[in-house]
Amino acid sequence: MADLTTLGRAELEETLRALRERYQEYASKGLALDMTRGKPSSAQLDLSLALLELPGRSDYRTVDGVDCRNYGVMEGIPEARALFGQYLELAPEQVIVGGNSSLTLMHDAIVRALLHGVPDGDGAWSKQPATRFLCPSPGYDRHFAICEEFGIGMIAVDMNEHGPDMDQVERLAAGDPSIKGIWCVPRYSNPTGVTYSRDTVERLAGMRTAASDFRILWDNAYAVHHLTDDPEPLAHILRACEAAGHPNRALLFASTSKITLAGAGLAAMGASPENIEDAKRHLAKQIIGPDKVNQLRHVRMFRSLDDIRAHMRRHASLVRPKFDAVLEVFERELGGKNVAAWSRPKGGYFVSLDSMDGCAKEVVGLAADAGVKLTQAGATFPYGRDPRNRNIRIAPTFPDLEDIEIAMQVVAVCVQIAGVRKLLG
Amino acid sequence: MADLTTLGRAELEETLRALRERYQEYASKGLALDMTRGKPSSAQLDLSLALLELPGRSDYRTVDGVDCRNYGVMEGIPEARALFGQYLELAPEQVIVGGNSSLTLMHDAIVRALLHGVPDGDGAWSKQPATRFLCPSPGYDRHFAICEEFGIGMIAVDMNEHGPDMDQVERLAAGDPSIKGIWCVPRYSNPTGVTYSRDTVERLAGMRTAASDFRILWDNAYAVHHLTDDPEPLAHILRACEAAGHPNRALLFASTSKITLAGAGLAAMGASPENIEDAKRHLAKQIIGPDKVNQLRHVRMFRSLDDIRAHMRRHASLVRPKFDAVLEVFERELGGKNVAAWSRPKGGYFVSLDSMDGCAKEVVGLAADAGVKLTQAGATFPYGRDPRNRNIRIAPTFPDLEDIEIAMQVVAVCVQIAGVRKLLG
Numbered sequence: 001m002a003d004l005t006t007l008g009r010a011e012l013e014e015t016l017r018a019l020r021e022r023y024q025e026y027a028s029k030g031l032a033l034d035m036t037r038g039k040p041s042s043a044q045l046d047l048s049l050a051l052l053e054l055p056g057r058s059d060y061r062t063v064d065g066v067d068c069r070n071y072g073v074m075e076g077i078p079e080a081r082a083l084f085g086q087y088l089e090l091a092p093e094q095v096i097v098g099g100n101s102s103l104t105l106m107h108d109a110i111v112r113a114l115l116h117g118v119p120d121g122d123g124a125w126s127k128q129p130a131t132r133f134l135c136p137s138p139g140y141d142r143h144f145a146i147c148e149e150f151g152i153g154m155i156a157v158d159m160n161e162h163g164p165d166m167d168q169v170e171r172l173a174a175g176d177p178s179i180k181g182i183w184c185v186p187r188y189s190n191p192t193g194v195t196y197s198r199d200t201v202e203r204l205a206g207m208r209t210a211a212s213d214f215r216i217l218w219d220n221a222y223a224v225h226h227l228t229d230d231p232e233p234l235a236h237i238l239r240a241c242e243a244a245g246h247p248n249r250a251l252l253f254a255s256t257s258k259i260t261l262a263g264a265g266l267a268a269m270g271a272s273p274e275n276i277e278d279a280k281r282h283l284a285k286q287i288i289g290p291d292k293v294n295q296l297r298h299v300r301m302f303r304s305l306d307d308i309r310a311h312m313r314r315h316a317s318l319v320r321p322k323f324d325a326v327l328e329v330f331e332r333e334l335g336g337k338n339v340a341a342w343s344r345p346k347g348g349y350f351v352s353l354d355s356m357d358g359c360a361k362e363v364v365g366l367a368a369d370a371g372v373k374l375t376q377a378g379a380t381f382p383y384g385r386d387p388r389n390r391n392i393r394i395a396p397t398f399p400d401l402e403d404i405e406i407a408m409q410v411v412a413v414c415v416q417i418a419g420v421r422k423l424l425g
Numbered sequence: 426m427a428d429l430t431t432l433g434r435a436e437l438e439e440t441l442r443a444l445r446e447r448y449q450e451y452a453s454k455g456l457a458l459d460m461t462r463g464k465p466s467s468a469q470l471d472l473s474l475a476l477l478e479l480p481g482r483s484d485y486r487t488v489d490g491v492d493c494r495n496y497g498v499m500e501g502i503p504e505a506r507a508l509f510g511q512y513l514e515l516a517p518e519q520v521i522v523g524g525n526s527s528l529t530l531m532h533d534a535i536v537r538a539l540l541h542g543v544p545d546g547d548g549a550w551s552k553q554p555a556t557r558f559l560c561p562s563p564g565y566d567r568h569f570a571i572c573e574e575f576g577i578g579m580i581a582v583d584m585n586e587h588g589p590d591m592d593q594v595e596r597l598a599a600g601d602p603s604i605k606g607i608w609c610v611p612r613y614s615n616p617t618g619v620t621y622s623r624d625t626v627e628r629l630a631g632m633r634t635a636a637s638d639f640r641i642l643w644d645n646a647y648a649v650h651h652l653t654d655d656p657e658p659l660a661h662i663l664r665a666c667e668a669a670g671h672p673n674r675a676l677l678f679a680s681t682s683k684i685t686l687a688g689a690g691l692a693a694m695g696a697s698p699e700n701i702e703d704a705k706r707h708l709a710k711q712i713i714g715p716d717k718v719n720q721l722r723h724v725r726m727f728r729s730l731d732d733i734r735a736h737m738r739r740h741a742s743l744v745r746p747k748f749d750a751v752l753e754v755f756e757r758e759l760g761g762k763n764v765a766a767w768s769r770p771k772g773g774y775f776v777s778l779d780s781m782d783g784c785a786k787e788v789v790g791l792a793a794d795a796g797v798k799l800t801q802a803g804a805t806f807p808y809g810r811d812p813r814n815r816n817i818r819i820a821p822t823f824p825d826l827e828d829i830e831i832a833m834q835v836v837a838v839c840v841q842i843a844g845v846r847k848l849l850g
Binding site for chain 2: 037039040042045048049050051052053054055056057059060067068069070071072073099100101103104107108111114115126142145146149150257261262263264282284285286287288289290291292293294
């Protein structure tokens with residue numbers, strides 16, 4: 001394909017005319033395609049239909065005889081803590097298994113820090129002059145929304161192919177005691193697909209922070225959500241923190257939302273014994289116990305991490321063709337044209353597409369007008385502001401394969417239109 | 426029975442000797458009975474065994490076609506909102522159905538008020554010099570624990586047979602703008618069993634409050650938990666608030682914890698449209714959606730409020746004999762002796778026992794030493810301090826009938842021992 005940035009004005013105008021014709025063709029089809037959110041498809045959810053009839057009328061006791069139907073067991077049933085212990089590579093005692101939402105666990109961890117403070121700190125964050133967080137960007141919009149909700153200042157940090165730009169992170173964390181933490185999606189990062197390198201993990205764990213109670217919110221949402229058979233290794237943040245003398249620095253989060261049922265899974269937090277004790281002390285005021293029956297359903301379905309891994313291979317076989325379709329269309333339509341770049345993720349739920357600088361909003365608007373709904377441009381950045389106005393998050397898991405192909409063709413045409421218009425000035 | 430307070434010293438000493446003999450007899454039995462918490466019994470939980478295999482593999486869509494297995498529907502599925510709407514006598518739009526814990530809904534409502542404020546207010550409660558709550562006492566220890574958790578000052582208000590002493594409530598609420606709310610268990614109040622009178626409800630709704638954003642936390646935990654066939658009516662707090670021009674004053678809470686499964690039920694909040702909007706705006710940052718599959722299970726089990734009422738009659742037939750046993754033992758052992766008073770509840774989960782002033786801790790200690798565990802004396806008061814040291818909460822639902830009978834005999838003996846020792850000076 002021709003590099004569009006090398007074309008002369010007349011060739012660009014001719015290209016734009018052709019692109020507009022194609023665009024009109026799509027626009028006239030009355031499409032209504034939604035590529036906005038990272039939701040599992042119906043076929044993926046079907047993999048967990050067994051949960052809808054588990055545990056069965058006679059199965060309601062834990063391994064230690066507790067009746068899951070009744071109150072109590074605030075930290076989760078032993079079997080579920082053991083399973084998430086395997087998942088998070090932590091002792092069961094370092095795991096709290098909660099309800100259906102890891103977002104809630106993260107939100108509530110921030111609330112506890114705001115209202116009470118955390119171990120190693122000087123009391124409630126909300127009583128301090130300012131609280132700020134480092135936000136590797138593009139990143140997960142719901143993380144950023146929690147900061148915005150509580151007036152926690154967000155400082156965007158660039159993402160590179162190894163994770164957050166650690167030179168920026170180290171400089172900022174060391175220089176400003178109001179910087180209390182960092183959001184991380186360490187594997188198949190949302191949306192870039194990057195898995196943090198060992199060096200990144202070790203620098204996060206070991207860096208000097210001006211705040212004594214700095215926290216890494218380690219949202220390992222895609223820990224086992226591989227698209228390939230040879231997943232890249234991810235170093236263990238909590239062990240790295242321990243080794244570096246910062247055992248309380250990392251809070252780990254995981255859920256089965258994209259393993260079993262997105263709306264009815266389990267979420268868990270893993271952390272140092274001191275952080276777990278601190279969380280439990282406050283949690284005791286918020287809940288008598290999580291839904292233990294749903295925990296039982298999950299441990300009946302998955303006896304071990306191996307069962308989860310086998311289950312995730314079934315997910316991958318459903319999801320991989322959709323990612324392949326996105327990448328094929330992008331390669332075919334945009335390859336070599338120098339107006340876009342995109343990720344080729346080895347797992348997770350997103351493809352991250354960068355248009356030319358300054359073009360993302362136009363692309364999303366054009367696509368919407370042609371019936372293809374994309375995540376709002378800027379959504380992957382703090383305050384919804386992408387400084388280069390180029391990043392677009394593509395979520396291919398939910399729609400049908402043929403919808404994805406059409407939607408991506410529309411997007412590719414829109415990216416070129418916006419790019420050519422920019423080149424035309 | 427003889428009124429012990431009329432006995433002479435010699436008779437009291439003789440009585441005490443006899444009581445001590447009986448006590449030693451019980452103490453030598455090696456009892457291990459627990460009357461501490463209001464938990465449903467296994468037989469009660471068996472009434473809802475159907476939930477353990479619902480909804481079934483092919484049943485996962487709401488009435489409007491939403492796949493309950495996937496993300497979303499933050500405010501709860503329409504069927505569940507409609508059912509709780511009937512339950513709370515509110516339009517479905519005025520109801521949010523959440524996870525398994527109404528305690529969490531109450532806790533989180535307080536957190537939102539602390540960090541953001543509420544409609545009609547002047548911003549975050551945590552930014553104001555002080556926040557205090559009225560606490561009708563004896564009351565529910567977990568309500569008080571939430572206040573203590575957040576440094577919300579608690580002002581105890583007496584309970585009488587119509588609800589909180591409204592003269593005290595009105596005087597306090599009108600006089601102090603730092604008083605931001607009141608905890609209420611309006612039906613079969615925990616632990617006194619009182620149902621608020623119409624007059625009480627209307628005075629709560631209509632009273633002048635110095636705080637413009639005063640909130641009634643209306644924990645209607647026992648709304649349908651009757652022990653008789655002719656339940657006393659309870660006036661509708663939210664309609665009373667609306668009529669009095671304070672539509673945002675009341676937040677209503679309910680759960681199925683003591684209807685279906687204590688650990689795996691549903692909880693709901695009902696409120697004015699403005700309060701619901703406010704809650705949803707913040708909730709959107711905390712969770713993508715509640716466990717909709719569990720909501721579906723519940724609406725499959727209960728098609729209407731009538732189904733719930735029929736189900737509660739089955740609960741009553743299991744629970745009533747246990748309450749009767751408690752009351753029979755108290756009547757037989759303590760009747761006419763003038764050393765104790767107790768409630769005769771028409772519903773709910775507790776019998777409230779008052780020893781002579783200054784004796785509750787001794788009674789609880791004596792009972793514990795004889796193998797009968799009671800809720801800690803003072804637990805039903807703010808900061809765990811019963812100013813008259815007399816109230817003891819009895820929770821008869823969980824243990825077996827014969828355990829209850831023995832436990833109550835032990836308690837009755839302990840109450841008399843403590844009473845006689847007090848009379849002996």
